[in-house]
Amino acid sequence: MDDVLFLSRLQFALTIMFHYLFPPFSIGLGALLVLMEGTYLRTGREEFHRMAKFWTKIFALNFAIGVATGIVMEFEFGTNWAVYSRFVGDVFGSALAAEGIFAFFLESGFLAVLVFGWDRVSPRMHFFSTTMVFAGSVFSAVWIVIANSWQQTPAGFHIVGDGMSARAEITDFWAMIFNPSSMHRLGHVILGSFLQGAFFVSSICAFYLLRRRHQAFARKGLGFGLGFAGVSVLAIFVSGHAQADKVAETQPAKLAAFEGHFRTGPAPLYLLGWPDVEAQKTQGLAVPGGVSFLVEGDFGAELPGLDQFSPEDQPPVRIPFVTYHLMVGAGVLMFLLCAAAAIQWFRGRLFDVEDRSSRFLLRALVPAVLLPILANQSGWVAAEVGRQPWIVYGLLRTSDGLSQAVTAEMVLTSIIMFGVIYALLFAVWVFVLNEKIQHGPEEAPVRGESGPKWLDVAAAGTDPAGPSFTGAGRGG
Numbered sequence: 001m002d003d004v005l006f007l008s009r010l011q012f013a014l015t016i017m018f019h020y021l022f023p024p025f026s027i028g029l030g031a032l033l034v035l036m037e038g039t040y041l042r043t044g045r046e047e048f049h050r051m052a053k054f055w056t057k058i059f060a061l062n063f064a065i066g067v068a069t070g071i072v073m074e075f076e077f078g079t080n081w082a083v084y085s086r087f088v089g090d091v092f093g094s095a096l097a098a099e100g101i102f103a104f105f106l107e108s109g110f111l112a113v114l115v116f117g118w119d120r121v122s123p124r125m126h127f128f129s130t131t132m133v134f135a136g137s138v139f140s141a142v143w144i145v146i147a148n149s150w151q152q153t154p155a156g157f158h159i160v161g162d163g164m165s166a167r168a169e170i171t172d173f174w175a176m177i178f179n180p181s182s183m184h185r186l187g188h189v190i191l192g193s194f195l196q197g198a199f200f201v202s203s204i205c206a207f208y209l210l211r212r213r214h215q216a217f218a219r220k221g222l223g224f225g226l227g228f229a230g231v232s233v234l235a236i237f238v239s240g241h242a243q244a245d246k247v248a249e250t251q252p253a254k255l256a257a258f259e260g261h262f263r264t265g266p267a268p269l270y271l272l273g274w275p276d277v278e279a280q281k282t283q284g285l286a287v288p289g290g291v292s293f294l295v296e297g298d299f300g301a302e303l304p305g306l307d308q309f310s311p312e313d314q315p316p317v318r319i320p321f322v323t324y325h326l327m328v329g330a331g332v333l334m335f336l337l338c339a340a341a342a343i344q345w346f347r348g349r350l351f352d353v354e355d356r357s358s359r360f361l362l363r364a365l366v367p368a369v370l371l372p373i374l375a376n377q378s379g380w381v382a383a384e385v386g387r388q389p390w391i392v393y394g395l396l397r398t399s400d401g402l403s404q405a406v407t408a409e410m411v412l413t414s415i416i417m418f419g420v421i422y423a424l425l426f427a428v429w430v431f432v433l434n435e436k437i438q439h440g441p442e443e444a445p446v447r448g449e450s451g452p453k454w455l456d457v458a459a460a461g462t463d464p465a466g467p468s469f470t471g472a473g474r475g476g
Helices: 002-019 023-043 046-080 082-116 124-150 171-177 182-210 214-250 252-256 290-296 319-347 354-364 369-384 410-439
Strands: 157-160 167-170 271-277 279-286 390-392
Touching: 002 046, 002 369, 002 410, 023 046, 023 182, 023 214, 023 369, 046 082, 046 214, 046 410, 082 124, 082 171, 082 390, 124 171, 124 182, 124 390, 157 171, 171 252, 171 271, 171 290, 182 354, 214 252, 214 290, 214 319, 252 319, 252 369, 271 290, 271 319, 319 354, 319 369, 354 369
Parallel strands: none
Antiparallel strands: 157 167, 271 279
C-alpha cells in the first residue's frame, strides 16, 4: 500500500506540474493581449495590431497543449483516487460543472474568432472575442482554485454516510465558494499567472533587442511586459502576505513546515537554511522573530510549532520548507529585475543595447521567464505537500483516499507511459514555439523601389531608419 500511495502521489504530481506550465501562460498572455488590442483600438496604430497578432499565435499554441495535458488528471481521480472521488464528488462536481459552463465554453466559443477572425470580423468584435477568451481562462482558474481551496479549508458542507461510503455534501453553495482560503489563494494564482505571461513577453522582446531584430516591436513589447510585471510583482507580495496570514489562522501546521518552526515560540524568518528533522531544529541565516512579526506584528509573539501536533498529523518539513523559500526567492529576484528595468527606463537607456548596464539587464531578462515558472510550480508543491497527511484537511487522510484495486505495477506503468507522451508533447511545444519566435512578427510594410505597398510607417509612429524591415512582405 505504501508503494501504491507513493507512486499515485508521484504520478499526480508529475502530471499536474507538467500541465501547470501552460494555464499561467494562457492567463498572463491573455491579459496582455487584451491590453495590446485595446491599445490598438484606442490609438489606431498598426504596430499594436501586429503585436496582438503575433502573441495570439503563441497563445493558441499554448492553449492547445494546455488542453491536451489537462485531460489526464480527471481520469486519475477515478483510477487512482476512487475513495477520494466519492468523498468530494458532490463538492467537486458542482465546481467542475461551473468551470465547464462558465469557462471552457466561453474560451472555446470565442477562440476561433480570436485566432482566425482578424480579417473576418470588425476590430471591436475581435477585441470582444479576445476579452472573452481571457475571461474564460480566468474563470477556469477561479473554479479550479475554489475546488482545491475547499480541500485546504472545507466549508459549507456536512458528511453523509460512514466509513468507506462517507461523502461530503454541500449545504451552503456560497460558503463552499467563499471558503476561508479561496479568495486569498485565487488572487495569488492570478497574479502569478500575470507574472509568467509578462516575463515571457519580456524574455522574447529582450532576445529580439539583443539580436537587433524587430526592434520597434521589441521596444513596445518590452514596455508592456515589464510594466505589467512591475505592477504584478508588487501586488503579489501583498497577496502573499495576506495568504500567509490566512495559513497561520487555518493551517498552522503548514506554516510551521514552511518556516521550519519545530518548537512553539517566536518564529524566526529564515533567509537561508535547512531543517534538520532528526534534531528538530532549523539551521541557517534568519531574522529572529521575523515570522512572528509578519503574522502578529510582534517579534516576540509565540507561534505554534510542529510540537503542537501529533506525529501522525505533522506534514513533511523539508519539501515545503525548500519549495516555499524557492517561491519567495524567485519573487524577490523578479522584483529586483523590475526595479532595475525601472531605473534604466527613467535613465532613458532601457532599450539601448550599446549601454553596458542595459545590455546586462536584457541578457538577464531572456532566461528570467524561468523565475515565475519556478515560483508557480514550487508554490503549488509547498501548498500541497504542506497539507499532508490530509487530502481533505482534517477530514480525509491521503492514504485513505486511494483506490483499492490499483497495484503499484499499474501505476508505475502509467507513469512511464505518460512520461514518454508528455516528453513528446513538450518537444513539440518547444519546437513550434521556437519556430514562431525565430520567424518573428509581421514587419510594417514600406514603400519599395518596385512601387507602393500598403503602408503607413508614419501612422505606426516609427522611424523608417530605425528598425530593420528585412522581413517585410512575409505572411504571418
